Every structure is written in C-alpha cells, then in structure tokens.
Amino acid sequence: MNPTPQIALLAASGVSEHEMTAIQRALAAAKLRAHVVSPENGLIHSWGDGTWGHCYPADAKLETSLGSDYDMLILPGGERHVQKLLKNPHTRRFVSAFFTTGKPLAVFAEGAEILKTNELSGDNALILSYEDADALMAAADQMIAHIAANAPAAMAQAA
Helix, strand or coil, rough: CCCCCEEEECCCEEHHHHHHHHHHHHHHCCCCCCEEEEEECEEEEEECCCCCEEEEEEEEEHHHCCCCHCEEEEEEECCHHHHHHHHHHHHHHHHHHHHCCCCCEEEEEEHHHHHHHHCCCCCCCCEECCCCCCHHHHHHHHHHHHHHHHHHHHHHHCC
16 A cells, blocks of 8 residues: 555535535545546536535546545535536446445445445445534544544554
C-alpha cells in the first residue's frame, strides 16, 4: 500500500454541496486528499439549497479509472449526481471493483442508491446518513474512522 491511502471520490455535477464540504474538511483534518473521479471533464458543479454551488476539479475520468488504482472509495450523495452516475455503465465497473477486492467504501445518503441499483453490498461498505449539519459532520468523522480502521498503516504515515 502507498504511504498515504489513494482515495477516490466518485462525483458528477449535482453532487451534494453540503456533503462535499464536510468530506473535504474531514479529509483535510486527517491530512488526506481524495482524487475526484468523474464522468465529466474539467469541473463538476455541486448542488445545494436549490442552486448550483462550488466547482470541483475532476482529477481523473471515470471511463479510464480503475478501482485497483485506489485504496478506498468515497461516494457522496446528491440526487442529480446519482442519476448521472446511474446512467453511466462505467459506474458499476468502477464501484464493483471495491467490493470484489474488499476495499473500503464510505457512501453518503443518496449515494447508496448506486449500490442498491447495482445489487452491490458487503461488510466493507459504510453507509452514512444524517439529519442535519452536525450529524453530517459526525458522518464525515465516521468516514475518517472507517479509513483508519481499514488502512491503519497508511493513516499513521499521513499523521
């Protein structure tokens, strides 16, 4: 395993602004970084509170990315982004690789629909839900704990 875990964050435009912010903050606090894997080129746009939010650069194209290149997958929610990902056949290929290899996944809110639709399940997937901003931050902290539990040597290197 690499000294720092290679984390994929699968997202398309319409991803939840609130979740992206919480995920980024939790990763930064743990001195980790996720690579945004997207079916879109360039920037993806988040959605929150009924309007388009921040832009995030896509680091890798979904169509050419392999699950074997990453140690963990983060799958945020957001109805618009989930619908886009469900229409892309590469989503199933990419996500199922984490189940095949037993690599950890942290799945937020509507992101679980991707697992359900593709009939993917396993003990390596942590499904996170929340009711408010405080619970979202707690869910993001659970995500970091899930990373630490499944990649302890890599987390020790990052600290």
